[in-house]
Amino acid sequence: MSYLWVFLVCVSSCPSHEILHEISQDLFPVRIIFISSGDSVPGKLVTAKVEDCSAPRARGNVLGWTVKQDGEILPEVFADCAQVRDLLGDSRFLGQALGRVLAHEIFHAVTKRESHTLGLNSRTFSREDLESPGLLLPARDLKLFTYSLHQM
Numbered sequence: 001m002s003y004l005w006v007f008l009v010c011v012s013s014c015p016s017h018e019i020l021h022e023i024s025q026d027l028f029p030v031r032i033i034f035i036s037s038g039d040s041v042p043g044k045l046v047t048a049k050v051e052d053c054s055a056p057r058a059r060g061n062v063l064g065w066t067v068k069q070d071g072e073i074l075p076e077v078f079a080d081c082a083q084v085r086d087l088l089g090d091s092r093f094l095g096q097a098l099g100r101v102l103a104h105e106i107f108h109a110v111t112k113r114e115s116h117t118l119g120l121n122s123r124t125f126s127r128e129d130l131e132s133p134g135l136l137l138p139a140r141d142l143k144l145f146t147y148s149l150h151q152m
């Protein structure tokens, strides 16, 4: 069993319970453990930040992103709540969609790769992608993800 600790930060109020549930489902069988402080767990920790739902970050129509330092992707991922909400319109799936965007970025952060394939690792997401019942990582990506986790 592999474990990954995720520290979820919401800039404004966000459906955190649904977000955490979605990340756990999307990245199964890795066991996602949510913590309330970013500095209590060394290694295997990703900080996932949900930006303010009322103010887009003005990054075009980007739903989520990672940050790099010296060419390496850091274990810190972001979702733009306002952009995701714009894409969904009035939807009860906001928490699921945000969780899915964050799970996608967590995949980049853990594998340290920016390339895309299919499913949860697609380059772009449509409204349907974010609202449909299950968007999986392709088997090879899931293998890469669990392998990379052991290297962290």
Ligand SMILES: [Zn+2]
Residues within 6 Å of the ligand: 104, 108, 114, 116, 122, 123
């Ligand atoms: Zn991506």
